[in-house]
Amino acid sequence: MTRRIAEVSGAMGLLAASALLVGAQGPPPRTMPDVTPSVSINVTGSYGGGSISSIAFGTKDWYESLMFVGDTGDRNICMGGTTGSRVGTAVLPPGQRPVLIWRVAARLESFDGATAVIGVRWSREVFGNDIQPAGPFEGQFTWRVSEGSFRTLDFVRQTPAAVDGCDTMGVELRYRAPGPEELREAALGYDVWLVQRMPSGERRTRRLQTSAQQGTAVSFALPTVGLDMPPRPDGSAAVLDLRVTGHLTGRVRRDGRIDLAVDAGRMVGVRGSNLMSGNSGRTQLTVAENETVEFQPPPIQGDNDGPFADVLRAAPTAIRVRARRLW
Numbered sequence: 370m371t372r373r374i375a376e377v378s379g380a381m382g383l384l385a386a387s388a389l390l391v392g393a394q395g396p397p398p399r400t401m402p403d404v405t406p407s408v409s410i411n412v413t414g415s416y417g418g419g420s421i422s423s424i425a426f427g428t429k430d431w432y433e434s435l436m437f438v439g440d441t442g443d444r445n446i447c448m449g450g451t452t453g454s455r456v457g458t459a460v461l462p463p464g465q466r467p468v469l470i471w472r473v474a475a476r477l478e479s480f481d482g483a484t485a486v487i488g489v490r491w492s493r494e495v496f497g498n499d500i501q502p503a504g505p506f507e508g509q510f511t512w513r514v515s516e517g518s519f520r521t522l523d524f525v526r527q528t529p530a531a532v533d534g535c536d537t538m539g540v541e542l543r544y545r546a547p548g549p550e551e552l553r554e555a556a557l558g559y560d561v562w563l564v565q566r567m568p569s570g571e572r573r574t575r576r577l578q579t580s581a582q583q584g585t586a587v588s589f590a591l592p593t594v595g596l597d598m599p600p601r602p603d604g605s606a607a608v609l610d611l612r613v614t615g616h617l618t619g620r621v622r623r624d625g626r627i628d629l630a631v632d633a634g635r636m637v638g639v640r641g642s643n644l645m646s647g648n649s650g651r652t653q654l655t656v657a658e659n660e661t662v663e664f665q666p667p668p669i670q671g672d673n674d675g676p677f678a679d680v681l682r683a684a685p686t687a688i689r690v691r692a693r694r695l696w
Contacts, residue, residue, distance in 0.1 A: 403623050404546035406485045410473050410522075411543060412436045412449060416535040422451040425547075426477035431490075437461060438538055439468030441496055444531035446538055470494040471523065471540050478511070483628075483653050485544065487512045493523055501526050514544040515653055516618055516630050517586065548584055548620045555583040556696055557619040557627065562689040563591040564663070565611070568680065579617075580695060586618045586632075595640065596684050608640040609680050613666065615649065619692050627656050627692050635666040635686060637677050646675065661691040 406426045413419035422434035438449035446468055452460070461467070471493055478486040490509040495502075502525065512520065522540040530536035547553075563575040573594060581587035596609040615633035622628065634649025650667040665687055668674050674681045 403549045403552075404482070404620065404628070406477055406480050406487075407545050407547060408475050408487065409543045409545065410434050410436065410451070411541045412438065412451070412471070413539060413541070414447060414535055415537040416447050416532075420449050420451045422473075424475050426475075426480075426487075429477055431474050431476045431488075433472060433474040435461065436471040436473065436540065437465055437467035437469065438471075441466040441468055444468060444497065444499065444527070445535070446500075446527050447532055447535040466496075468496055468500065468527075469525065469538065473522065473540070473542075484513060484515050485546070487514060487544070489522075489542070491522060491540075493525075495525075499527055499529070499531075501528060512542070512544075515651070516544070516546055517632070517651075518544040545584070546620075549623060552583055552621050552623070554696075555621045555694060557581060557583065557621065558693050558695045559587070559589075559617050559619070560661075560689075560691040561589050561591070561617070563594070563613055564687040564689060565594045566685050568597060568683040581617070581619070584618065584620050586616045588614070588616045590614045591688075596680055598639070598680055609677055610638055610640045610645075611681075611684075611686065612636045612645075613686065613688060615688075617690065617692075621694050622655075625658060625694075627658060627694070629654055629656050629662075629690070629692055631662075631664060631688075631690055633664060633666055633688055635669065637669060637674075637681070656692060659691060659693050661689055663687050663689045 408424045410422045411419060420436065422436065424432045424434065434451055436451045439446035440448060452462060472491060474490045476488045478488050489512050492507040494505050520542045522542055524539040527536050558580045559578065561577050565573045567573060575592050577589060577591065579587050579589060591613045593610050593612045596611060598607040598609050601607060613633060613635050615631065618630040620628040630651060630653045632649060632651045634647055636645045636647035638645030646669055648667045648669055652664055656662060669677060
């Protein structure tokens with residue numbers, strides 16, 4: 370459930386199944402956020418290095434990045450680079466003799482201001498029999514994404530490794546939607562509250578404050594809360610530990626409103642068992658500065674709270690978030 374404590378604007382709730390809107394002042398103007406959908410293509414290896422290419426979608430044309438890795442002379446896959454252009458025209462720089470080539474093409478099919486649909490086509494070409502999988506490969510898919518989404522595209526291993534500690538290489542796609550250049554150095558401050566109702570009816574509140582640069586995710590971790598469980602068959606007492614963590618990503622619009630993404634999860638486990646289970650989810654919405662919104666985390670298991678359902682039903686958890694621009 371997503372609950373607005375102050376003024377209401379449009380929301381897409383992913384942390385919960387329904388929305389309860391409080392204090393609405395009428396629908397906001399239907400303006401698009403000032404963002405540019407983009408995809409970064411990251412090639413990284415076991416040695417920690419890699420190369421990055423980025424596609425910013427200015428049109429709905431196909432854009433292509435060519436990622437090349439290694440040299441067929443010494444078989445060293447720790448080296449590599451990238452080049453990009455419109456589809457069909459990306460070529461290797463002169464003098465390159467790669468062990469691997471990945472071609473990744475992407476096209477923006479739609480964008481509603483929060484969610485993008487991107488078409489992806491990619492291929493892998495291998496030179497030599499020490500790379501697994503060894504054969505060429507082509508694939509394509511439609512990728513529905515929101516801020517922070519990522520996807521592993523491919524992963525290969527060199528056997529035996531030509532260089533110690535450098536035997537794997539992978540390709541990952543990451544989606545971003547940068548804001549206006551003039552707001553690049555804006556910073557946001559966040560207040561986060563845990564509002565936990567206890568089985569006794571008491572309500573406990575914990576608060577933290579944090580900050581981050583425009584479009585940058587910042588993590589939060591709220592204090593663990595202990596909930597008394599029903600007595601065990603042998604009469605002994607047990608406590609259920611509940612912990613909420615997550616991260617926030619905010620972006621200031623030109624009109625002063627803030628695009629906010631809240632990723633939050635709840636972990637629970639019997640104290641002393643060293644075993645915990647949980648679930649997490651994401652909500653994206655646009656808020657006014659200093660507006661407070663409240664979220665309820667998703668169930669622990671699928672559509673229920675598993676073996677802890679009775680305890681958690683009597684002790685609902687909520688998270689409140691408020692964002693403001695610092696500069």
